[in-house]
Amino acid sequence: MGYIPYGFVQKPAGIFIEPQQAKVVQQIYQRYLAGDSLEGIADFLFQNGIPSPQGKERWTRPIINCLLSNEKYAKYIISSDDYSTVQIEKEKRSNIDKDTGKRKATRYSSQNVLSGLLVCSECGANYRRITRPSGEVVWRCANRVEHGKRICKHSPSISEVLLREDICKLLEMDSFHELNVEKFTEGIHVQENGTLEINYKEQEFSLVMRG
Incomplete structure (x- = not known):
């Protein structure tokens, strides 16, 4: 697995799921799928006293974003379907056009x-x-x-x-x-x-x- 992502722990017998951290990973995915923003998730984690992977009081948006993009969680901590759905949602929320590399005017439909x-x-x-x-x-x-x-x-x-x-x-x-x-x-x-x-x-x- 290379480096050990948040939610896993290295033991002499191998790499295992760390239950408490795995629960946090599941909460992050669930809240994102429920519509929370990265900032909203960071607020939730801070308010519940959950330290970041680096042990800091507050999670940053890049850390949460990386966690939501880590395919190593699929099947082990979250379902493959939830992981795939999150990737689709991340794409929909993205404000960068992959073809041009330029910022889009808006992420949401306003022609209504x-x-x-x-x-x-x-x-x-x-x-x-x-x-x-x-x-x-x-x-x-x-x-x-x-x-x-x-x-x-x-x-x-x-x-x-x-x-x-x-x-x-x-x-x-x-x-x-x-x-x-x-x-x-x-x-x-x-x-x-x-x-x-x-x-x-x-x-x-x-x-x-x-x-």
């Missing part, structure tokens, strides 16, 4: 009418449209994506399918039409329990109600 309307009721940040490795499209608070629970602790992720259904009910539309959503709403606040609170463009909406 809801990008400028959905607002987190907890921290006030906009919601972002994100495609998960499974192909499911969800909307998440931008602060939660970038900083984990350090800034925004309770904002929910919302399936785009359910989001559109709820908006249709609130606007009394038979089907989702972006132009109508943009025309009649000033903002849509996402509550901690996942419900939506719409700020209507009063003049436009009152005309519809009277009509």
Whole structure:
């Protein structure tokens, strides 16, 4: 195995899994798959008094990133499926174009009418449209994506399918039409329990109600 990665220990009889460190590795992978940022994971480890592989109080983002890229954990400490899913997620979150080596303008889709309307009721940040490795499209608070629970602790992720259904009910539309959503709403606040609170463009909406 060469050098001994965090989560393993060298003994006279060979290399073995170190149970406590292996549990930390599993937590890091689980939190990343749940949507935590590298900074958010570092905060979690610090708050729980878990020292870094170098014995320091705080983990750094590069160390966590390397741990998430170490294929030696696959099969031994985490499943091969989880390892592969993390690599896909890392690619999606990457802000560097591998072909050009240049920084991309954005990591998330913003070509959607809801990008400028959905607002987190907890921290006030906009919601972002994100495609998960499974192909499911969800909307998440931008602060939660970038900083984990350090800034925004309770904002929910919302399936785009359910989001559109709820908006249709609130606007009394038979089907989702972006132009109508943009025309009649000033903002849509996402509550901690996942419900939506719409700020209507009063003049436009009152005309519809009277009509």
